[in-house]
Amino acid sequence: xxxxxxxxxxxxxxxxxxxxxxxxxxxxxxxxxxxxxxxxxxxxxxxxxxxxxxxxxxxxxxxxxxxxxxxxxxxxxxxxxxxxxxxxxxxxxxxxxxxxxxxxxxxxxxxxxxx
Amino acid sequence: xxxxxxxxxxxxxxxxxxxxxxxxxxxxxxxxxxxxxxxxxxxxxxxxxxxxxxxxxxxxxxxxxxxxxxxxxxxxxxxxxxxxxxxxxxxxxxxxxxxxxxxxxxxxxxxxxxxxxxxx
Numbered sequence: 001x002x003x004x005x006x007x008x009x010x011x012x013x014x015x016x017x018x019x020x021x022x023x024x025x026x027x028x029x030x031x032x033x034x035x036x037x038x039x040x041x042x043x044x045x046x047x048x049x050x051x052x053x054x055x056x057x058x059x060x061x062x063x064x065x066x067x068x069x070x071x072x073x074x075x076x077x078x079x080x081x082x083x084x085x086x087x088x089x090x091x092x093x094x095x096x097x098x099x100x101x102x103x104x105x106x107x108x109x110x111x112x113x114x115x
Numbered sequence: 116x117x118x119x120x121x122x123x124x125x126x127x128x129x130x131x132x133x134x135x136x137x138x139x140x141x142x143x144x145x146x147x148x149x150x151x152x153x154x155x156x157x158x159x160x161x162x163x164x165x166x167x168x169x170x171x172x173x174x175x176x177x178x179x180x181x182x183x184x185x186x187x188x189x190x191x192x193x194x195x196x197x198x199x200x201x202x203x204x205x206x207x208x209x210x211x212x213x214x215x216x217x218x219x220x221x222x223x224x225x226x227x228x229x230x231x232x233x234x235x
Contacts, residue, residue, distance in 0.1 A: 038159075041206070041229070041231075042228055043119075043121075043226035043228045043229045044208070044210075044226045046223055046225060101224075102149060102161055102164055103149070103210070103224055105151075105159040105160075105161075107158050108158065
């Protein structure tokens with residue numbers, strides 16, 4: 001699976017949009033971009049994933065560049081509860097899953113939402 | 116969304132004893148579950164992939180005889196840390212793959228809340 005690069009930390013003011021970047025310059029055509037977050041001492045929480053089109057759900061939006069070499073996770077109105085480590089993961093989605101669908105976590109971005 | 120539970124949430128044991136951690140998918144069937152370990156201020160490290168009805172696949176460097184994994188049903192996987200030592204103290208997290216609600220090839224993994232193991 002392709003490696004990803006994320007800034008180690010970011011700050012965001014409460015109520016403002018948080019834009020978290022991720023570089024995945026070696027991504028291949030059939031690899032998806034996944035975002036998870038981990039609040040301190042909890043298990044990771046799934047946020048969103050996409051292949052090449054922009055995606056939006058109730059938690060966030062995912063913007064993937066046309067060349068797919070980078071993406072941005074957007075939390076439209078950050079709250080204090082959004083303070084967490086955010087992981088961008090690139091993964092090959094095999095039809096029948098199994099070990100080939102494992103998620104490999106990097107170091108992520110620690111997002112600190114400030115009051 | 117899909118819910119994954121773990122039991123116990125925290126456990127303290129003496130060195131040399133064995134500890135079993137359960138991972139359950141509560142509202143979906145999981146043919147594949149994954150076990151991770153996380154040391155303080157570090158990222159999650161994948162230990163093994165657990166497939167229902169077959170042997171687990173371990174990542175390089177993970178001792179299969181020390182970390183026994185059993186995936187006896189579509190909703191339950193267990194991790195047993197055998198002869199635990201203080202260096203095994205860590206945060207153990209499982210995840211389960213929900214393939215039922217997504218288009219083929221776009222399955223999502225959902226994570227349990229984790230188990231904090233402390234070996235004295």
